[in-house]
């Protein structure tokens with residue numbers, strides 16, 4: 002009898018501990034799950050003040066075409082587009098901001114530009130929104146879906162931008178709708194469905210341009226909050242955070 006009671010007590014105690022652990026476990030799981038599955042918007046930023054481009058996809062940026070100087074990204078393409086990508090190919094709707102100025106410009110017959118890139122799936126498959134020239138001898142702002150070597154449906158406005166002057170570029174991508182702003186003025190309203198999702202980025206073209214960029218940010222669902230940093234460092238941070246929560 003005594004033995005049974007002891008057993009029962011032990012079982013009850015074990016049940017309590019077990020259910021308690023379950024409770025803790027579910028709380029832990031909940032605490033971990035909320036940030037990773039949430040749909041609320043985060044903002045990822047880079048002000049280039051740390052002097053490097055760690056964390057960016059630099060596969061389209063040959064080392065002799067760019068430098069980070071005085072807290073700005075300086076890009077001088079050499080007869081080919083230069084691009085810097087960020088994020089995931091699954092990202093859909095977001096707002097991308099960057100300040101840009103062109104400090105050297107020569108009309109070449111090609112698109113000469115400083116650009117925001119959006120919905121990038123693979124190299125040179127994305128939308129470009131920028132200013133400079135579309136290659137017709139005028140100064141313009143423009144957008145175009147880039148399909149490899151092919152630029153289709155280029156939409157542009159003649160725009161007398163000034164050398165050495167900063168412009169606030171902003172792109173709002175929502176479904177097939179794209180709104181491109183310069184200094185908070187809507188300059189291009191575009192509907193296109195070629196690329197439904199993709200990474201974001203900064204680009205410059207082609208051979209007669211030097212462009213500066215600063216204060217990049219992307220805000221959107223699934224975008225993490227924070228500053229652009231090496232992928233490895235972010236991974237370590239996430240693991241140690243997970244361990245701390247599990248132990249508690």
Ligand SMILES: [Ca+2]
Nearest residue numbers: 051053054055
């Ligand atoms: Ca950096």
Ligand SMILES: [Ca+2]
Nearest residue numbers: 048050072215
């Ligand atoms: Ca800066």
